[in-house]
Amino acid sequence: MFACGILLELVLWIIAPGISAQRGATPPISDPAQALEETLTAACRHDEAAFANHLTSDNAQAYRALTQERRVALLKRFVLLEDPGKPLLSTLDGRNVVRCEATSVTSEMRFGATEMRENLAFIPVSVPEGVETQSVRFGLVRESGQWKLLSLGLLLLDIPALRRQWEESDLQARERSAIATLRKVSGALKSYQIAYGNLPETLEQLGPPTQDGASPEAAGLLDSAQAKGLAGGYRLRYAIVPVGEENESERNRAAGFSLAATPVVYGKDGRRSFFLDSGGTLRGADKNGAVATTDDPTVEGDETRH
Numbered sequence: 001m002f003a004c005g006i007l008l009e010l011v012l013w014i015i016a017p018g019i020s021a022q023r024g025a026t027p028p029i030s031d032p033a034q035a036l037e038e039t040l041t042a043a044c045r046h047d048e049a050a051f052a053n054h055l056t057s058d059n060a061q062a063y064r065a066l067t068q069e070r071r072v073a074l075l076k077r078f079v080l081l082e083d084p085g086k087p088l089l090s091t092l093d094g095r096n097v098v099r100c101e102a103t104s105v106t107s108e109m110r111f112g113a114t115e116m117r118e119n120l121a122f123i124p125v126s127v128p129e130g131v132e133t134q135s136v137r138f139g140l141v142r143e144s145g146q147w148k149l150l151s152l153g154l155l156l157l158d159i160p161a162l163r164r165q166w167e168e169s170d171l172q173a174r175e176r177s178a179i180a181t182l183r184k185v186s187g188a189l190k191s192y193q194i195a196y197g198n199l200p201e202t203l204e205q206l207g208p209p210t211q212d213g214a215s216p217e218a219a220g221l222l223d224s225a226q227a228k229g230l231a232g233g234y235r236l237r238y239a240i241v242p243v244g245e246e247n248e249s250e251r252n253r254a255a256g257f258s259l260a261a262t263p264v265v266y267g268k269d270g271r272r273s274f275f276l277d278s279g280g281t282l283r284g285a286d287k288n289g290a291v292a293t294t295d296d297p298t299v300e301g302d303e304t305r306h
Contacts, residue, residue, distance in 0.1 A: 032121035032140045033114050035147035037089065037096050040109060044100035046075045046084040055159065056141065056148045062160040070166055081105060121147065174233045175270045178261045181231035182276045188221035189257055198252035203227050203238050233269025234261040237291065260291050
């Protein structure tokens with residue numbers, strides 16, 4: 001539903017920025033309503049290049065630096081359309097109306113009267129939804145003769161901050177994925193030990209089976225990447241922890257192990273390093289890319305089971 005989304009979802013994505021001059025080659029737009037109309041039209045079409053041209057310089061630069069997936073995701077949230085839509089422009093009582101028609105959803109944005117304050121302009125936009133109408137106030141700023149999108153409601157659009165939030169979210173997701181992989185590898189090692197009476201010498205022995213089926217050399221307990229010690233942006237280390245049993249068979253069956261995961265590129269793939277023992281205790285800390293050990297604090301909370 002477009003109405004609730006433009007009022008609720010965008011607010012979650014917007015925080016305060018700095019404003020700087022933008023160098024643009026497009027012809028000046030003297031009417032802020034026309035600029036907003038073109039901005040919403042670009043968002044409707046999922047036209048990334050055109051949308052960037054309607055952002056302030058800092059936001060435009062940060063938007064272009066996003067991955068293509070992230071750029072499209074922002075446009076989707078801007079108009080709440082999963083697929084590119086067809087914009088239809090009209091007027092009502094002398095004011096702009098932008099309709100965006102997608103496969104199964106149509107949104108309509110009706111402009112109110114523009115309020116001017118020197119280099120700032122504010123335009124209320126109403127979005128009919130059944131018998132109800134939601135309203136949101138767009139702010140624009142004049143930069144080098146161009147009107148650029150500045151704010152939604154009382155909050156300023158800050159794509160550089162949004163980019164940092166996304167990067168932090170991705171980093172945390174990779175850390176959670178590394179924890180999940182450690183636990184999966186731990187389970188595979190225990191299964192191998194039960195099946196073959198000892199732990200494998202390397203993780204590669206847990207990898208995909210050959211055409212002849214599972215064997216101690218290719219047990220089929222992990223995928224090929226995990227068997228090579230890779231977990232997304234993390235690198236795994238495995239070590240056997242021997243016990244003091246006199247009987248060799250008992251030693252093999254009772255042996256423990258340790259697993260460690262470190263980010264391949266510290267600060268990008270992850271910050272924390274992790275250590276998991278065969279008893280299931282997970283430890284982790286920001287080690288600046290170094291290997292975690294038994295001296296590091298335990299990792300508490302739900303993330304240890306994700």
